[in-house]
Amino acid sequence: MVKEATNTEIQGILFNSKDYFEQFIPQFSIDCVIFGFHDNELKVLLSKLPKLDYWSVQGGFIQKEEDIDIAAVRILKDLTSLDNIYLKQFQTFGKAKRSEYSYAIKQVLKEQNIDFDAIPFLQQRFISIGYYSLVDFQKVTPSVNLYFESSAWHDINKLPPLIFDHTEMIGTALETLRQTLDYQLIGFNLMPETFTMKELQRLYETILGEPLKRNNFQEKILNLNILERLEKQFTGGAHKAPYLYCFKTVSKKSI
Amino acid sequence: MVKEATNTEIQGILFNSKDYFEQFIPQFSIDCVIFGFHDNELKVLLSKLPKLDYWSVQGGFIQKEEDIDIAAVRILKDLTSLDNIYLKQFQTFGKAKRSEYSYAIKQVLKEQNIDFDAIPFLQQRFISIGYYSLVDFQKVTPSVNLYFESSAWHDINKLPPLIFDHTEMIGTALETLRQTLDYQLIGFNLMPETFTMKELQRLYETILGEPLKRNNFQEKILNLNILERLEKQFTGGAHKAPYLYCFKTVSKKSI
DNA sequence: TCCTATTGTCCGAATTTCAGACAATAATAA
DNA sequence: TTATTATTGTCTGAAATTCGGACAATAGGA
Numbered sequence: 235m236v237k238e239a240t241n242t243e244i245q246g247i248l249f250n251s252k253d254y255f256e257q258f259i260p261q262f263s264i265d266c267v268i269f270g271f272h273d274n275e276l277k278v279l280l281s282k283l284p285k286l287d288y289w290s291v292q293g294g295f296i297q298k299e300e301d302i303d304i305a306a307v308r309i310l311k312d313l314t315s316l317d318n319i320y321l322k323q324f325q326t327f328g329k330a331k332r333s334e335y336s337y338a339i340k341q342v343l344k345e346q347n348i349d350f351d352a353i354p355f356l357q358q359r360f361i362s363i364g365y366y367s368l369v370d371f372q373k374v375t376p377s378v379n380l381y382f383e384s385s386a387w388h389d390i391n392k393l394p395p396l397i398f399d400h401t402e403m404i405g406t407a408l409e410t411l412r413q414t415l416d417y418q419l420i421g422f423n424l425m426p427e428t429f430t431m432k433e434l435q436r437l438y439e440t441i442l443g444e445p446l447k448r449n450n451f452q453e454k455i456l457n458l459n460i461l462e463r464l465e466k467q468f469t470g471g472a473h474k475a476p477y478l479y480c481f482k483t484v485s486k487k488s489i
Numbered sequence: 490m491v492k493e494a495t496n497t498e499i500q501g502i503l504f505n506s507k508d509y510f511e512q513f514i515p516q517f518s519i520d521c522v523i524f525g526f527h528d529n530e531l532k533v534l535l536s537k538l539p540k541l542d543y544w545s546v547q548g549g550f551i552q553k554e555e556d557i558d559i560a561a562v563r564i565l566k567d568l569t570s571l572d573n574i575y576l577k578q579f580q581t582f583g584k585a586k587r588s589e590y591s592y593a594i595k596q597v598l599k600e601q602n603i604d605f606d607a608i609p610f611l612q613q614r615f616i617s618i619g620y621y622s623l624v625d626f627q628k629v630t631p632s633v634n635l636y637f638e639s640s641a642w643h644d645i646n647k648l649p650p651l652i653f654d655h656t657e658m659i660g661t662a663l664e665t666l667r668q669t670l671d672y673q674l675i676g677f678n679l680m681p682e683t684f685t686m687k688e689l690q691r692l693y694e695t696i697l698g699e700p701l702k703r704n705n706f707q708e709k710i711l712n713l714n715i716l717e718r719l720e721k722q723f724t725g726g727a728h729k730a731p732y733l734y735c736f737k738t739v740s741k742k743s744i
Numbered sequence: 745t746c747c748t749a750t751t752g753t754c755c756g757a758a759t760t761t762c763a764g765a766c767a768a769t770a771a772t773a774a
Numbered sequence: 775t776t777a778t779t780a781t782t783g784t785c786t787g788a789a790a791t792t793c794g795g796a797c798a799a800t801a802g803g804a
Contacts, residue, residue: 300585
């Protein structure tokens with residue numbers, strides 16, 4: 235077991251490997267699949283490795299004396315600056331070889347003075363607890379984790395190359411979201427404050443991956459009695475204007 | 490971080506703490522909630538702490554280079570001697586203080602020369618990945634883990650005092666089982682080779698916690714076309730004898 | 745003023761779920 | 775042998791739900 239501290243200069247940040255071992259539980263991470271809805275597309279927030287077309291679900295580590303659910307909230311807040319968000323654990327990923335970068339990737343990173351092999355804490359195998367969260371796209375201000383170049387939203391149907399088992403991870407998160415949507419009203423967490431019925435229908439169609447009947451969808455949702463009808467939205471189209479709606483409930487988290 | 494090996498004599502087994510650190514990932518365990526069905530009751534297999542009325546879901550540790558799913562299969566086999574069993578991960582438990590024995594329990598264990606405080610590997614906080622499995626009650630030959638006195642099946646509605654967060658763990662496993670039963674035919678994993686329709690109905694009623702209509706249950710199950718009707722079962726009752734059934738499918742695991 | 749595209753709602757058909765009824769029958773009692 | 779009893783297998787129609795088409799209302803443009 236590695237114990238010695240090593241100091242590494244990465245992107246101008248003096249990084250002390252010993253800090254990791256003192257602060258966090260080794261071999262153990264939390265990854266957070268963040269879903270948002272925009273332009274009639276379901277998207278996930280991903281971060282890009284510098285100078286590589288490889289992307290990653292973002293995450294973090296668990297402090298020595300921290301509940302994992304608390305850690306997940308903290309990590310999500312670091313990544314999105316959002317609080318009080320729908321956030322659920324969905325699966326733990328633990329293939330022995332899951333968290334190894336390919337030689338090619340390591341080389342490119344080394345050219346940029348990022349050498350994970352020099353950070354003992356990161357050299358070990360990691361088991362990762364997957365959480366997924368549903369956020370209001372408009373409210374997120376993404377931040378970029380250490381070692382990454384940028385963050386961006388990606389359509390769930392057009393995912394870029396992903397590191398590790400992150401493609402599978404997003405797939406499992408989406409499948410969990412789908413199944414949960416069938417019997418819980420979590421979809422609303424993805425909507426802005428006000429919205430039309432058509433926009434809500436598009437969200438459901440995107441998540442479920444199938445078209446829904448307009449009349450029946452409207453009837454079903456209205457019968458749930460969770461929406462408040464607001465003023466009409468005049469979009470300028472040559473047709474009847476739709477109503478705007480908002481949720482009756484107070485806390486999004488509890489829906 | 491503790492590195493030194495300590496030897497401890499427990500129940501006649503010379504136990505080397507260093508082995509733990511060399512073989513397994515620290516702070517990380519797998520717990521396996523094993524469900525069986527017998528006497529019209531849904532039961533879980535639990536192990537008892539010696540001379541204490543405290544019981545535990547059984548589990549094990551993950552080898553350094555072992556996939557967690559593989560580890561779960563290995564652990565289940567150790568506990569039940571069964572292979573090729575329905576086994577699914579359902580949740581990971583990670584409260585910071587979840588894996589601490591009370592002072593009172595430690596005292597009683599110490600009187601029997603079981604001193605967990607003397608085993609550095611076990612002194613740390615543990616995060617545990619919960620798996621649940623569905624087994625044919627009749628086929629299980631339970632084995633008892635180190636440190637435990639005996640194993641026994643317990644009715645899910647009459648659980649004894651449990652250590653750590655194991656009560657919650659069993660509750661979550663049961664809830665997962667319930668929800669999965671609604672759209673997958675996993676119930677069959679709990680049945681013996683042959684059974685009557687009434688027995689199958691009792692299983693469903695026990696898991697779902699609600700009575701079902703005999704006629705509609707029979708019709709629905711038969712329409713699924715997964716059962717093969719065998720000979721009648723003459724039990725000696727003064728009434729029409731029911732048919733025995735078995736599954737058409739080959740592998741139980743795949744249902 | 746008419747036309748078009750979309751929205752909100754209604755209503756009947758199709759399907760599924762639900763509940764009662766009844767004949768069949770294995771063992772026992774008369 | 776026959777009647778009785780408890781349970782099983784199946785049928786059928788009612789109730790509830792889902793599904794799909796139709797149509798009036800309407801905002802803006804022609």
